[in-house]
Amino acid sequence: MLFTEMGLSEDILMGIRELGFETPTPIQEKVIPILIENRRDIVGLAQTGTGKTAAFGLPLLQNISLRDNYPQMLVLSPTRELCLQITRDLENFSKFKNGIKIVAVYGGASMDKQISALKQGVHIIVATPGRINDLLRRKKADLSRINSLVLDEADEMLKMGFREEVDAILASTPNEKNTLLFSATMSADIANIAKSYMNDPVEVSIGTKNAGADNVSHIYHMVHAKDRYAALKRVADYNPDVYGIVFCRTRQETKEVAASLMKDGYNAEALHGDLTQAQRDYVMQKFRDRNLSLLVATDVAARGLDVNDLTHVINYNLPDDSENYTHRSGRTGRAGKEGTSVSIIHTKEMGKVREIERAIKKKFLPMPVPGGKEICERQLFSLINRMTCAEVNHEQIDPYMGSVYEMLNDLSKEELVKRFVSLEFNRFLNYYKNAVDLTVEARSSKSSNFERFENDGSRNDGSRSRSPRNGSPRNEGDDSSSRRRRNSNVPMTRIIFNVGKGKEISKKDIIELLTSSAGRRDLDIGQIEIFKRASSVEIDRKLAPKIISEMNRRFYKGIKIDAEENLEFKGNDFRDRDKGPRGKRREGGKKRYEDAY
Numbered sequence: 001m002l003f004t005e006m007g008l009s010e011d012i013l014m015g016i017r018e019l020g021f022e023t024p025t026p027i028q029e030k031v032i033p034i035l036i037e038n039r040r041d042i043v044g045l046a047q048t049g050t051g052k053t054a055a056f057g058l059p060l061l062q063n064i065s066l067r068d069n070y071p072q073m074l075v076l077s078p079t080r081e082l083c084l085q086i087t088r089d090l091e092n093f094s095k096f097k098n099g100i101k102i103v104a105v106y107g108g109a110s111m112d113k114q115i116s117a118l119k120q121g122v123h124i125i126v127a128t129p130g131r132i133n134d135l136l137r138r139k140k141a142d143l144s145r146i147n148s149l150v151l152d153e154a155d156e157m158l159k160m161g162f163r164e165e166v167d168a169i170l171a172s173t174p175n176e177k178n179t180l181l182f183s184a185t186m187s188a189d190i191a192n193i194a195k196s197y198m199n200d201p202v203e204v205s206i207g208t209k210n211a212g213a214d215n216v217s218h219i220y221h222m223v224h225a226k227d228r229y230a231a232l233k234r235v236a237d238y239n240p241d242v243y244g245i246v247f248c249r250t251r252q253e254t255k256e257v258a259a260s261l262m263k264d265g266y267n268a269e270a271l272h273g274d275l276t277q278a279q280r281d282y283v284m285q286k287f288r289d290r291n292l293s294l295l296v297a298t299d300v301a302a303r304g305l306d307v308n309d310l311t312h313v314i315n316y317n318l319p320d321d322s323e324n325y326t327h328r329s330g331r332t333g334r335a336g337k338e339g340t341s342v343s344i345i346h347t348k349e350m351g352k353v354r355e356i357e358r359a360i361k362k363k364f365l366p367m368p369v370p371g372g373k374e375i376c377e378r379q380l381f382s383l384i385n386r387m388t389c390a391e392v393n394h395e396q397i398d399p400y401m402g403s404v405y406e407m408l409n410d411l412s413k414e415e416l417v418k419r420f421v422s423l424e425f426n427r428f429l430n431y432y433k434n435a436v437d438l439t440v441e442a443r444s445s446k447s448s449n450f451e452r453f454e455n456d457g458s459r460n461d462g463s464r465s466r467s468p469r470n471g472s473p474r475n476e477g478d479d480s481s482s483r484r485r486r487n488s489n490v491p492m493t494r495i496i497f498n499v500g501k502g503k504e505i506s507k508k509d510i511i512e513l514l515t516s517s518a519g520r521r522d523l524d525i526g527q528i529e530i531f532k533r534a535s536s537v538e539i540d541r542k543l544a545p546k547i548i549s550e551m552n553r554r555f556y557k558g559i560k561i562d563a564e565e566n567l568e569f570k571g572n573d574f575r576d577r578d579k580g581p582r583g584k585r586r587e588g589g590k591k592r593y594e595d596a597y
């Protein structure tokens, strides 16, 4: 379905065209026709990021009569940030509905200005419950003629203790109106509000009730409590383009984690309730503008932060209740993008993980904490990517190039590349040279898949190690992989790749490469054969495509890995073959690995 087929007016269509919206999101497909055709009350169960603001905004904006200079629509939102975001969105949608007046009223800002805006006459009020209630008591706002009311993030409003205000506000509105309620989760309290204030509402739900967003993967790293911070840094280092929120449980923890990250050279800041509103605004703007890669925040402080495109949500500590987890993880994987919610947990927290799994109806994937080698590979890959994508301003740089070439004259191309790469990369190599495996096994054999493996690395002393980002490397011990077992019922396939004895790869290295590429330690691995210039290994057939594609993005000791599935492969395929270019296909489609180096 297209927006143009939904009965929206031309001025609204022009607004969304300018925003680049082409097709409606699922919630828009469901809600817009209901509001345009028969104006029923709606209970919408949808996460933020699903496009719900446009779902209610577009059809309701179209009902606003510009001739009537009084409030016709009220949107209630739990936080100032969400309130401002909704106002901005509605203004954008109605950019071509000339003369429409929308005002945001929220706490923490001058009431006089808001009163004067209201006095001049507005069509739409977007408000936080506390402030609008205040204005109602002072008789500065008139809700007696509104014909639509939206309660956005109603579950958050109730959790923040706004029930009384909501009751008072609703009492100031006419009985005859179109009421919409949006919530990420359905609780008894929400059902109760729907029952008290809504007229035979249609329930519209996107995804399963109380479920996490579909395109979010939920993973956990199990570590000793004292290694939590070291694990956090590894997660950040393993994801060079990370743009995410690190959730902590208390203000104190938020301050400590942010301070340590900043000291260790990460681009991070804290967001918590002890900051003034101006400081909060500053940090949030910096994060929105992507001038920060990690925002360390408490649940309350991060509420209503309207940031899309987060790559990660990192739970430095799991929240006390699973609803908060749903809110946290719903901040990534928005607008159809993939996202990851990473939880750093210790051995006694498996119960909590299971509880959240039941609530979100999704399984967490146990993942080893990224090891030193994998981090270095990812960093190197990212560095090379950045280098190849770097913009070159020929005009400005050309005048210097003569002297630069002269200075570098004695270095071969290979040597030059190595030095450039090392300049940036040595910190990571040194820091992670002897990194220990931070992953620990679950206490109960039933509660984790890690029992198939045993760590054999020496542990570090748990003291805080400094980041590779600002130098001062500190050895963490030996990264290790471990013994493996195989479940004989799993259908297997064979993959081959272009690294062998020549690069001193061991079976242990191969297992580590496979498990990290698969993102799981419970991988079924069969026979491993290592030849001079290649290796072959049997793995779980179902997981082979994912593993091959991940392996092919990696390097091993300077070599870009080239892996493929090949059931017919025999070790003899390598031997006594003529030399030829790397990766060239033989007849029959098999690759030649003889000349991988």
Ligand code: AMP
Residues within 6 Å of the ligand: 020, 021, 022, 023, 024, 025, 028, 047, 048, 049, 050, 051, 052, 053, 054, 308, 334, 335
């Ligand atoms: P919301 O859930 O309302 O906060 O929307 C999440 C994000 O998706 C916002 O940045 C919207 O601008 C964007 N968005 C909403 N609807 C669409 C659409 N149909 N096509 C593209 N982007 C959209």
